[in-house]
Amino acid sequence: MGTVSKALSLLSNFNQSRTEIGLSEMARLAGINKATAYRLLSELQESGFIEQAGTDRSYRLGAEVLRLARLREAAVPLTTASRGILERLAGETHETAHVSIVRGMQLNALAHVYSPKHATRVMMEDAETLSLHATGSGLAVLAFSPDDFIDAVLARPLTRHTPDTVTDPDAIRALLAPIREAGIAESVGGFEAEVHSHAAPVFNSDGAPIGAIAVAAPVSRVTPDRIEIIRRAVLSGAIELTRAIGGFVPECFPQAAAA
Amino acid sequence: MGTVSKALSLLSNFNQSRTEIGLSEMARLAGINKATAYRLLSELQESGFIEQAGTDRSYRLGAEVLRLARLREAAVPLTTASRGILERLAGETHETAHVSIVRGMQLNALAHVYSPKHATRVMMEDAETLSLHATGSGLAVLAFSPDDFIDAVLARPLTRHTPDTVTDPDAIRALLAPIREAGIAESVGGFEAEVHSHAAPVFNSDGAPIGAIAVAAPVSRVTPDRIEIIRRAVLSGAIELTRAIGGFVPECFPQAAAA
DNA sequence: ACCAATGGTTCACTATATGAACCAACTATA
DNA sequence: TATAGTTGGTTCATATAGTGAACCATTGGT
Structure with a gap:
């Protein structure tokens, strides 16, 4: 599986009842090593697709998806x-x-x-x-x-x-x-x-x-x-x-x- | 630059006046080889972030960003x-x-x-x-x-x-x-x-x-x-x-x- | 007819990704 | 209070995936 697909598949773990996910939990959900999850999450974060929130540093979707949704809607x-x-x-x-x-x-x-x-x-x-x-x-x-x-x-x-x-x-x-x-x-x-x-x-x-x-x-x-x-x-x-x-x-x- | 960041940076080339971009143009805009652009675009497409449109097969943002925008909004x-x-x-x-x-x-x-x-x-x-x-x-x-x-x-x-x-x-x-x-x-x-x-x-x-x-x-x-x-x-x-x-x-x- | 552009493909070579093991800090339990 | 288990995060020898020059067929412009 390509690296890009693997990273993007992490985003699929978010849903209405799971809007924030910690590093270890994300690695478990995705079935990958925690170090790998960390690196992929870091790149998603740098690109604005996710951000860290709260005192426990869990991850959630970032504002970049709002921007892209608007551009998609324009198309x-x-x-x-x-x-x-x-x-x-x-x-x-x-x-x-x-x-x-x-x-x-x-x-x-x-x-x-x-x-x-x-x-x-x-x-x-x-x-x-x-x-x-x-x-x-x-x-x-x-x-x-x-x-x-x-x-x-x-x-x-x-x-x-x-x-x-x-x-x-x-x-x-x-x-x-x-x-x-x-x-x-x-x-x-x-x-x-x-x-x-x-x-x-x-x-x-x-x-x-x-x-x-x-x-x-x-x-x-x-x-x-x-x-x-x-x-x-x-x-x-x-x-x-x-x-x-x-x-x-x-x-x-x-x-x-x-x- | 990480592969994930590179792929996601392709999405930054879309804007209100450029909602569809062809393969060769995307490679030029991103400053990468056409073969590399093709592979990255394919992975983005498999993940639903972009899709191909029209008779010239140009790329545009896909529906997945709409879904993620809603989940982000939930958070x-x-x-x-x-x-x-x-x-x-x-x-x-x-x-x-x-x-x-x-x-x-x-x-x-x-x-x-x-x-x-x-x-x-x-x-x-x-x-x-x-x-x-x-x-x-x-x-x-x-x-x-x-x-x-x-x-x-x-x-x-x-x-x-x-x-x-x-x-x-x-x-x-x-x-x-x-x-x-x-x-x-x-x-x-x-x-x-x-x-x-x-x-x-x-x-x-x-x-x-x-x-x-x-x-x-x-x-x-x-x-x-x-x-x-x-x-x-x-x-x-x-x-x-x-x-x-x-x-x-x-x-x-x-x-x-x-x- | 010719040229230049497109989307798309290949594979020898190169760069990036991986994950076991580790760390400090925090939380839960006895 | 001590211990065990969990967390987020890090390292680096090793493994895997990514790269891009060159190529192809097709399309469009002159």
């Missing part, structure tokens, strides 16, 4: 474009709307908007990692991905997040054809119990899916009349977001709303 | 905390309010809010690089920095951004004592002509300045009565932002507004 205004569309979806459906982005063989939650209508809502977490096989968003992405990507994803161990999570590769493959037909993926309790989500893929300028936009609701609120509202909102949201970022909706995608 | 909610305070400042002063963060020996613009009150306003750019010696924000940071940091900054070539930019190290040092007294730095046309800015430092939990909050206005609008409003707003904004991020205002800082 591909995904977060900016998502904000308005998610607000519209949350408004129309009265449920949680969110966007996630493919990263390797998983999804990363990018943005979410809650509806203020209900006291209970499906909660999202910034930068949360979602499964491709176990979420509506993931299935939406897989349905429009090349076969070799689908094969690679399904060849890996598939986590059973809930008793309802489908983990049989053939059963997952069978789910994909109807999703291609409808443009919409549904997942009921696949990632979190009692959560029913609808998702549609977002495409890049090559017509490849780069993520998905979704509405997630408690199962009890997803009645037949509401489903139709959610599907229409998600489908138009996906097309709108694809176009907002200069993406291209492939011809195989069923377009329920034209621009 | 140090600087952008989130800044938003409300900047809106208040822009509302009270009817001018552009902004926050910037120290990165090495320069400042990076983090967030800004425009006032809708005037047809003309001081424009800011996301992730813009500002000078420590030539901006109100920079001087605010320097005034409360350790002597060795001040010496290191002033030992480097100081860019004359406008005819009004002060570039004599001794003259700049002389500016710092009154700033320490008042807690506020002013800069008139030091970085951009016709722009008058007031800034105050933002501190971390060790009481060290990590950036500054500022109000920038066209010189013609900064009348004596408005100056007082701006100074008070900037000072209270700096203290509020310091506290919002768990920072500590050092005792040497003149506190115009207590929490």
Whole structure:
């Protein structure tokens, strides 16, 4: 493994519940020698990607990632474009709307908007990692991905997040054809119990899916009349977001709303 | 130079007007061999920090920086905390309010809010690089920095951004004592002509300045009565932002507004 | 048609990275 | 209070990865 990849993989150890990590713990998490971890962390620190904090000198992400995020957004205004569309979806459906982005063989939650209508809502977490096989968003992405990507994803161990999570590769493959037909993926309790989500893929300028936009609701609120509202909102949201970022909706995608 | 630092320095070549860079151009900008650039870029790409775009296969920042920015924000909610305070400042002063963060020996613009009150306003750019010696924000940071940091900054070539930019190290040092007294730095046309800015430092939990909050206005609008409003707003904004991020205002800082 | 640029690749040679062992300081436990 | 175990951090003989001149196919400009 290249040195650069090794250093950057250290950054993957941070998450919402682990925003600060000490040197020894980082070495353990990364499976490398403490001296090696120290040197890699020092270079990341010199470059502004991490900094040391607190009296115990633990490490956390540095401000440089904020700057690069802004420059990334200047190139591909995904977060900016998502904000308005998610607000519209949350408004129309009265449920949680969110966007996630493919990263390797998983999804990363990018943005979410809650509806203020209900006291209970499906909660999202910034930068949360979602499964491709176990979420509506993931299935939406897989349905429009090349076969070799689908094969690679399904060849890996598939986590059973809930008793309802489908983990049989053939059963997952069978789910994909109807999703291609409808443009919409549904997942009921696949990632979190009692959560029913609808998702549609977002495409890049090559017509490849780069993520998905979704509405997630408690199962009890997803009645037949509401489903139709959610599907229409998600489908138009996906097309709108694809176009907002200069993406291209492939011809195989069923377009329920034209621009 | 370490390999990791070299790779990460490639990311510094992206800016608001250069969001996509080809392989050969990146090698030239970085002063390294094209084969080396290719290998480093490949590792950055595998890690999600950059991606290739368009028919010419040029590189741009990848989505991973968005995810890390969110995790950084979870650890140090600087952008989130800044938003409300900047809106208040822009509302009270009817001018552009902004926050910037120290990165090495320069400042990076983090967030800004425009006032809708005037047809003309001081424009800011996301992730813009500002000078420590030539901006109100920079001087605010320097005034409360350790002597060795001040010496290191002033030992480097100081860019004359406008005819009004002060570039004599001794003259700049002389500016710092009154700033320490008042807690506020002013800069008139030091970085951009016709722009008058007031800034105050933002501190971390060790009481060290990590950036500054500022109000920038066209010189013609900064009348004596408005100056007082701006100074008070900037000072209270700096203290509020310091506290919002768990920072500590050092005792040497003149506190115009207590929490 | 020719030239210059691009993105991308190869491999003998060179530079950097590694990690076992060590240190001082701190914390937990008996 | 003494001991053991943990922390962040460091060293340097050894091992591994990185380098870049030269090359390739393709594309674009003249």
